[in-house]
Amino acid sequence: MQFREDINGLRAIAVIAVVLFHFNSSWMPGGFAGVDVFFVISGFLMTGIIFKGLEQQKFSILRFYVARANRIIPALAILCIILLILGWFYLTPQDYKALGKHATSSVAFASNVTYWLETSYFDPSSYEKWLLHTWSLSVEWQFYVIYPLVLVALYKFISIEMMKKVVLISTILGFVFCVLVTYKWSKGAYFLLPSRAWEMMIGGVAYLYPFSIKDKHKKLVEWTGIALILGSYFLISKDTPWPGYFAFFPVLGAFFVIQAQRNNSIITSNIVFKKLGAWSYSIYLWHWPLVVIIYYFSLNNNYIYIGIALSVLLGFLSNKYIEKVKFKSDFNKRLDYLKCKPLYLALIAGITGYIVISNNGFDSEIRLTSEQLVVTNGMHRNSREEYCGTLIDGDSPSCRYGSGEIKAIVIGDSHARALIEGIGVQAKLFNGSVIDWGLSACNTIDGVYTINLKSNQIDYSCGELVSKLITRAGNEFKGVPIIIINRTSLNLVGRNEDKTSSPPDSFVDKVFQTRNDAYRESLVSHMVDTICEFTENNPVYLLRPVPELKINVPKSMFRSMLTQNQMERVKLPKLEYDTRQKTAYQMQNNAVQKCGAKILNPIPFLCDSEFCHGDIDGKPLYFDDDHLNLYGTKIISPVFDEVFMNH
Template identity: 40%
Template sequence: MPNISVAGVRADGFRADINGLRAWAVAAVVFYHFNVPGFTGGFAGVDVFFVISGFLMAGIVVGSLETGRFSLPGFYLARARRILPALIVLTCALLVLGWFLLMPREYQALGKHVRESLLFSSNLRYLAEAGYFDSASHEKWLLHTWSLSVEWQFYLVYPLVLAVLAKLLPGRRALLCAHVLALLASFILCQVLSAGKPSQAFFLLQARAWELLLGGMVFLLGSGLRLPGRVPVLVESMGIALIVAAFVLIDSSVPWPGSAALLPTLGAALVLLACREGSLWTGSSLAQWLGTRSYSIYLWHWPLVVGLVYFELEQAMLWICAGLVASLLLGHVSYAQVEVPARRWLAKRSNVRNVVWLMSCLAVVAVSAQLVRRSGFPARLPEEVSRIEAEQHNRNPRVDECLAAGASCVYGGQQVSALVIGDSHADAVVTSVAASLPVAEQGVYFRGLTGCLMVFAAQWAGEGRRDECVGLKAALAKDLDTLFPGMPIILVNRTSLYVMGELPGPGVKSPGKPLVYFSQPAATQTPEYLQEFRRNYVESVCQMARQHPLYLVRPFPEMRESVPQALGRSVLMGKKDVEVIITREEYQRRHAFIWSVQDEASQRCGVQILNPLPYLCDEQYCYGSRDGKSLYVDDDHLSETGNRLLVPMFARVFTSRPAPTAVPATVTVGADAR
């Protein structure tokens, strides 16, 4: 950053207050990710970083434009020298570590994420995959690079726009007006997306740009400002208070970055505006040490967090402390042995050689990551691990075709003898239903959609409107009476999830929060909510049972983790005879309410119950694996191996009642699924 004639700025342009502010930001993020009590809003440290980056970039670009020394290639090269060396080393280290620790599918995902991180598009990748606060986030070793991608995308656009504006409308006033207009547009978009599409608000530059632009505005407003007397102290203290409030009062249930993001961003802006050298808040030796190493600490801490989850140590206080210490040590080593030497070495070379060296290193790692993404190199692992890994893919082969809005499929023969309706849990067992048919010519008609609870009045409370589910339920409500009348319906849903919410686990944003509602969204399972659900569930079931014999399937056991991954990791760690299980008591606690609702539907409408527990559980435990073989493709969906255990259960549908007159299918019939 160029020299600025403001109190608190050294002759070489270095600002200790900014360095100390970085310390606050990185400490909050690290404490939050390691689940240190009192930092429920520590993720807001990234927002502080954004404001700082915007301030510094404005200083670099505007200062260079005003002196006539601005070079766009030089700007990009300076950013690359600052960011790439440490990032390249981190990604190389993870690719090497993953070679020994990760199963093929996990290793492929790492390769994909390394590639996207190096191309600074990881924010878009993670947006497409899942949200930042979702449980799957703790399986992504480079999730934290989303913020680097947002900043780099800003770096690509910001200097170009300022250079054009400086030519067309010279003077800082025009630049300030442009900042204000762009900030307001981005802020409004951020609020809209936070309300309806929070993942987009979190990951997209368009919704985050206002935070960086706020930093730019502070530079334009305050670079020549001298605050009198004790005013800087008051301004800085107010800024620190806002930042601390964000860190300790906010949590991941707050829509982010919504209006609450004003707390840390305005706080950072005030600290920058105060521009206090030697401040008690930012000038201590500890703050300066953390600040200079903040980038490397940020890079290395998240893989350590994921590592604790990977080895199931995220709740062990001793290991959490070890992770915190390791974050500091690795951050220091990266700073001292990578950041500083690389910056000094590259500074002595010409710009052309800088580009050649950086792009060569980048290309080597990116190509390696792409090879990992394509292959996963299963041959590097013991054969037993590859066999376990394959179970993750042992799902319904027609899932992409049939588990979709508007799709209707027939499994088995052409004569429809039963209907299977539901969500992805129905898809996971439809081939088992087909395998239970007594005659080869008989088939099963299937309609289903992921995340779609077959209760007609239920509305989705999560992100997105789930219009496809609404359309599917409306079509079924309209056509079910005339759709293969007299044929039995087997209704399969992960019903407890919609009522009881997600199970607690790493990265789960709101465990226990209901995912559907009727009159209004509910934060917990209040008696009123449960009664409303009970009434609507029974009404829907009775409606389905008017022209069809109806069978309700009890909820399947849900494991605490992905079964194939848990088994594979156990083998890699040398553990033998490991089985993935939950207790019957855990199962009953989770599903007791749904059992009672299904029992009421059975009493009122005469529907029958199919119970999978005798086939998946014994008196003490429910099994995700048996004899080291996974029965699930993840933590709750049965694999094609697991669902075959339920063939005797589904066979009861056809043996406990007179054989119906089969109805010819009117949809395209697939290959025999039995």
């Protein structure tokens, strides 16, 4: 296919948006739509290669796959290998193990599925995933694998003209499917091929049904496309359901630019866009790890500009010394295709990643000092968490910790789940055990429900679970103490890890748009009522809120040892803790007065008069910023003795 300067310039428009969005989303709130523009370009080019080959009766699927491998794999595999080498020196075992997993899935072109199962693209935690951006490469590769197989199969039964119509109809149906699943299944819609395929297929439509446009009208079509793309970059944001029907605008914009075919355009053919377009794939590959470095090591905003400049420089170097290496793509015998060198680069990266995974991120003296090992041990979480924190037919699996007589039942959200293993250890000292009724993100409120702010889906599972547990406690465990542990202020006040604010998403009887006094009064009232419902059949103990330190304690300590050669101690002013927890304390005090609940206070073990501390003598108390680890639970464990001695 003849080189198209307009398409090369369109790549530049796409990569600039993605880079600016990732380094500072406020600059271009919808810059992530640049990926959608890339998808259209890929679909156009791939459809051209496949249909031209079929029309000339010389299309080879194996040759097509090898050509794609030669184009995509070398730079990707080398990026993964370099990150795995650097990770040995700079990452915690948890993060290094995650990098190994992500590197392996990236070179296997399955990372979109991995990230779909892990997190939302826009979650704060995504900024610690070094290869998150490879999800789009996995989607493209999956399309490259399936698309030619389908077209070659169709070619055996129907004409080229009929195949063109199939592509057109499939594109329309794919868009309708995308809109539906975005609002029903938002995370899957973002990451997975079925809801993204139409974006690449509309690029195919641009190839199969080229517009016949007079020269004097081409500029108008191009500028309309550019306006649609740029409008999307600035008028949509991460709060927009995506891809959904809003994705139609940047996709249509890319479609128009391709149809205009203006190779002499000042927009797409200027020298800057020519270079950025040529380097766009490598710029895309290398920019995201630089974004993560700034976030991971808490560098100041000045590094954003350095990161952008380095993205372009590394993109240029990667393009010149990796992308432009010519690998053989045409072999005489099928077995000769095993000589495809990029496959071995992918194999090296994948095996290296697997070794990192199988060695648990090398959490041993092989890689870490004794001080670092102490810190990283604080990151370990309850191995039973994944099973015990799920719902089975809408009910808790009721895992037991400790041994012997049931001394208490622990109910609450992830803060309860973080403490449950240590509480079980303490119960065992009294020849007893505890039952885990915790569920992450489920504050103990009868009838509470959440509303997904993007899809407006309502989830009643938490409130229904609490209602069931009130009944179960009275029927099956009458008289057994209930220990209620929640991150109450998360709902009442919001997050404290960053400066962003979000509207409430948990309600009982009325939906509120903001966390105002009326909202807090509503939640507090229902919290107290729920506690009192439990007290009708069981003694109830309320744990004072655990300090939320805003900074991941063990990671911060570990990173400071690497970068500053000294251990950073994380702490929170006690006054800040008292201010944030004021309403939560009042709620608990109300429950004490109204129905006789009792207070368990861990704060004397975690805070002094000035600060709440994240570690004791260099040993972390938390496994992140607000969940106590096993050692932290051990430190506060004497507060539970009152429960176990009296029952």
